[in-house]
Amino acid sequence: MAKKNLSKAFVMDEGPKKPAISYWxxxxxxxxxxxxxxKQEVMHQGGGxxxxxxxxxxxxxxxEPSKxxxxxxxxxxxxxxxxxxxxxxFWKDFKGIKDGAxxxxxAASSDKRIRAVENIFPHYNVNDERTLFDGAAMYYLALLCYENVDIAYSPTFKRAEIALRLAWLxxxxxxxxxxxxxxxxxxxxxxxxxxxxxxxxxxxxxxxxSIESVSHFGPDTDKNYGYDGIIYLSGLLEYKYGQRENLQLRLKKLEDSKKAIARIFGLGKSSKAKPGPLLEVARDLYDKIAAELGSNNIFGDDDE
Known part of the structure; x- marks a missing residue:
């Protein structure tokens, strides 16, 4: 299928039109x-x-999809x-950012980012009700926009969250x-x-x-896993997607991640405020990292 027809084909692949999911x-x-x-497009809440x-x-x-x-x-x-x-x-930043520079x-980078997004999401549409394809393109636009946002508004963290969501989309x-x-x-x-x-x-x-101004650390929309979520995701992404060409560097990064994850456990045991699911996946990640380090004869201190 030709790349130039991808957007149209994708909309067709989404199937027949469903009842309204969003409103203006x-x-x-x-x-x-x-x-x-x-206009702001907002997702309806409830109704299955x-x-x-x-x-x-x-x-x-x-x-899960519904009928x-x-x-x-x-x-x-x-x-x-x-x-x-x-x-x-992010919607709140249209009002929250007040930096003229x-x-x-x-404004100066508008044409450049449109071309960049078109290369990956050809014929994306930002005027009509968004599809999955359009939504992904919008996230890529945002990733490029936050390159230009002043550090007072935590653009590095926002680019991290946006990039991860882009991978999912x-x-x-x-x-x-x-x-x-x-x-x-x-x-x-x-x-x-x-x-x-x-x-x-x-x-x-x-x-x-600083990330003090960030109110919701996600990474998804349903739960806020806070600063510990950043530590966990840094370790998880290193374990799953980090470079593998330099073994010694990989093992060092994994050892650092293992120690950071262990500190989450220590805090979690004495705090009911820690999200349970985060502790569960962090424990699993700790075990996986420990196993890889052990198989390569790297034995760190017992951090638990």
């Missing part, structure tokens, strides 16, 4: 970059639209996109419409997420870029 909010959003208003499925080791909530609405992807409604300049941000950089696209290499693209975004999650920790501990 009455109050318009003002784009701080081009100063033009646009979302049927919660399993939670993956990446803290991603899968949703009435089909498969729903709540993630795709979290990003807003101005249809005029294609500035894409950021807006200047976003690309896997969903591959599942719905296979054969277009979105499984490979997902791996690229996983590696980007690995870099940004680890850079978030470096920036936070080095007091380079």
């Amino acid at each position: 909010a009455k109050e318009e959003v003002m784009c701080p970059v081009c100063q033009k208003p646009f 639209r979302t049927i919660a499925g399993n939670l993956t080791d990446e803290l991603h909530r899968n949703y 009435k609405f089909g498969r729903v992807y709540p993630l795709i409604y979290e990003i807003g996109v101005c249809p005029n300049c294609h500035t894409a941000l 950021t807006f200047d950089r976003l 690309c896997q969903d696209i591959e599942h719905v419409s296979p054969g277009h290499n979105y499984d490979y693209i997902a791996q690229v975004f996983y590696r980007k997420a690995l870099f940004f999650y680890q850079q978030t920790l470096i920036n936070e501990t080095g007091r380079i870029e």
